[in-house]
Amino acid sequence: MLIIENLTHVYGNGVRALDEVSLTIPRGMYGLLGPNGAGKSTLMRTIATLQAPTSGHIRFGDIDVLKDPEALRRVLGYLPQDFGVYPRVSAYDMLDHMAVLKGISGRKERKDTVESLLVQVNLWNVRNKAIAGFSGGMRQRFGIAQALIGDPRLIIVDEPTAGLDPEERNRFLNLLAEIGENVVVILSTHIVEDVSDLCPAMAIICDGRIVREGAPTDLIRQLEGRIWKKTIDKAELEDAKKAHQVISTRLLGGRTVIHILADQDPGQGFAPVTGGLEDVYFSTLATTRCAA
Numbered sequence: 001m002l003i004i005e006n007l008t009h010v011y012g013n014g015v016r017a018l019d020e021v022s023l024t025i026p027r028g029m030y031g032l033l034g035p036n037g038a039g040k041s042t043l044m045r046t047i048a049t050l051q052a053p054t055s056g057h058i059r060f061g062d063i064d065v066l067k068d069p070e071a072l073r074r075v076l077g078y079l080p081q082d083f084g085v086y087p088r089v090s091a092y093d094m095l096d097h098m099a100v101l102k103g104i105s106g107r108k109e110r111k112d113t114v115e116s117l118l119v120q121v122n123l124w125n126v127r128n129k130a131i132a133g134f135s136g137g138m139r140q141r142f143g144i145a146q147a148l149i150g151d152p153r154l155i156i157v158d159e160p161t162a163g164l165d166p167e168e169r170n171r172f173l174n175l176l177a178e179i180g181e182n183v184v185v186i187l188s189t190h191i192v193e194d195v196s197d198l199c200p201a202m203a204i205i206c207d208g209r210i211v212r213e214g215a216p217t218d219l220i221r222q223l224e225g226r227i228w229k230k231t232i233d234k235a236e237l238e239d240a241k242k243a244h245q246v247i248s249t250r251l252l253g254g255r256t257v258i259h260i261l262a263d264q265d266p267g268q269g270f271a272p273v274t275g276g277l278e279d280v281y282f283s284t285l286a287t288t289r290c291a292a
């Protein structure tokens with residue numbers, strides 16, 4: 001279990017990227033959902049011991065993460081938002097090199113580790129090709145392979161599906177779900193479906209604060225009877241926004257479908273809808289101070 005208490009991070013320029021964040025993250029897949037600039041990467045990098053917070057505490061099992069970052073690194077697998085450079089070396093050689101860095105010094109053990117990871121992430125057939133030539137999805141699967149070296153007990157993946165096509169996204173998420181059964185996996189994302197498809201527990205972060213937390217099914221249930229839908233012309237949108245708490249708008253066949261949050265039937269042609277996690281997310285952003 002990962003326990004985060006009152007974590008605050010203020011950057012040198014005065015931006016308060018994390019503001020008293022407290023979270024208890026159990027084993028399994030945990031979704032951290034938030035718009036751009038919410039503080040997700042700052043939180044992920046802080047947990048991964050890549051930057052020290054201004055204040056707060058993080059514990060993982062019996063490890064005091066901020067006091068003993070080395071201990072955390074030994075059990076951590078981290079897939080950053082952006083690797084930056086993609087080398088011209090082969091996937092096999094790169095993984096082998098990273099396994100050395102992770103301390104797997106025995107030749108036989110390393111060979112077994114690297115080979116089984118390449119099979120697990122479905123890159124065995126391209127193991128001798130340069131990573132520089134990989135597609136986005138292949139790079140992300142390589143990223144997961146390197147994060148899994150040494151059987152980590154805490155895995156952090158930062159916005160892993162951005163830019164993947166639907167097939168690669170599915171393949172990647174299925175892989176994560178398989179891994180996520182026995183360890184703590186934190187999936188940071190601004191894509192609602194990534195969380196609704198996979199995570200039994202989640203939090204929404206905005207402006208550096210946790211603004212909602214729980215199981216997606218419970219959060220959806222809390223909205224029961226409060227989400228209403230209507231199809232309007234685009235020209236009517238401004239008036240609708242003035243009259244109602246519009247939480248989402250979507251174009252459909254040239255018209256605009258709006259969802260609003262209302263405790264009672266708003267009439268005017270609105271129909272009740274069964275909310276989804278997207279409604280939870282957008283209503284949370286709309287009713288807290290943060291702007292998506």
Ligand SMILES: Nc1ncnc2c1ncn2[C@@H]1O[C@H](COP(=O)(O)OP(=O)(O)OP(=O)(O)O)[C@@H](O)[C@H]1O
Binds near residue numbers: 035036
């Ligand atoms: N090194 C930095 N120096 C100053 N401000 C920073 C730095 N890194 C991030 N920030 C600011 O901190 C806030 C949180 O950024 P962060 O990257 O953690 O958000 P995020 O939720 O990961 O966003 P995105 O989805 O766009 O990656 C933003 O206002 C950002 O501009």
